[in-house]
Amino acid sequence: MTDCCRVLVLISGNGSNLQAIIDGCDDNVSAEVVGVISNKPDAYGLIRAHQSEIDTSCIIARKDETRVQYDQRLKQAIEKYQPDLIVLAGFMRILSDEFVSQYLGKMINIHPSLLPKYTGLNTHQRAIEAKDAEHGASVHFVIPQLDAGPVILQAKVPVYEEDDIDTLASRVHEQEHAIYPLVVKWFSLQRLKMVNNIAYLDDKAIGVHGYAPD
Ligand code: GRF
Numbered sequence: 359m360t361d362c363c364r365v366l367v368l369i370s371g372n373g374s375n376l377q378a379i380i381d382g383c384d385d386n387v388s389a390e391v392v393g394v395i396s397n398k399p400d401a402y403g404l405i406r407a408h409q410s411e412i413d414t415s416c417i418i419a420r421k422d423e424t425r426v427q428y429d430q431r432l433k434q435a436i437e438k439y440q441p442d443l444i445v446l447a448g449f450m451r452i453l454s455d456e457f458v459s460q461y462l463g464k465m466i467n468i469h470p471s472l473l474p475k476y477t478g479l480n481t482h483q484r485a486i487e488a489k490d491a492e493h494g495a496s497v498h499f500v501i502p503q504l505d506a507g508p509v510i511l512q513a514k515v516p517v518y519e520e521d522d523i524d525t526l527a528s529r530v531h532e533q534e535h536a537i538y539p540l541v542v543k544w545f546s547l548q549r550l551k552m553v554n555n556i557a558y559l560d561d562k563a564i565g566v567h568g569y570a571p572d
Pocket residue numbers: 371372373374375376447448449468469470495531534
């Protein structure tokens with residue numbers, strides 16, 4: 359990695375986490391968002407990128423292609439940006455094992471639950487239905503197994519009796535916007551790495567629930 363970490367963000371939708379990362383990089387000279395790739399042409403995140411004069415690409419899945427073929431086209435698009443870090447920010451596609459294996463330790467994701475709880479979809483609804491007292495978001499390294507990579511940082515929020523999916527989701531979102539830029543910053547300062555499926559911050563192994571200061 360050169361002095362400035364080249365960050366590439368993959369999105370499918372609103373891109374509020376993308377926005378938080380762009381804003382975070384404005385205050386962090388060690389990282390720059392060099393591109394945004396979407397699989398959806400109407401993703402609002404593409405407009406956010408244009409507003410910040412960030413290059414964008416749209417890789418739309420073709421009806422007749424396999425997942426591996428799509429991922430090969432995605433890889434070609436990614437390589438054009440020469441990224442040091444690939445940030446999945448609401449990128450709503452499952453990536454093939456072959457694809458993920460090429461970017462081990464260089465790709466992170468944010469998932470709206472306190473992993474390892476609630477991998478997959480509908481996490482807010484599942485937390486409400488289970489009457490959980492707390493819920494949250496996790497930033498983790500991406501490995502081939504879905505939502506199972508080592509957690510780097512989590513943020514917890516309370517779940518109130520009167521919550522519905524929207525109120526809970528917006529409380530979680532707010533926390534996502536705080537933790538994701540911080541993790542990008544750690545990576546850009548070369549404080550963060552993954553070795554043998556364990557995440558390290560400043561050469562100290564991070565626990566299963568992410569970094570927790572002593
Ligand atoms: C976030 O809730 C994130 O946890 C999940 O997708 C959502 C993306 O939201 N992976 P946004 O597009 O960043 O607003």
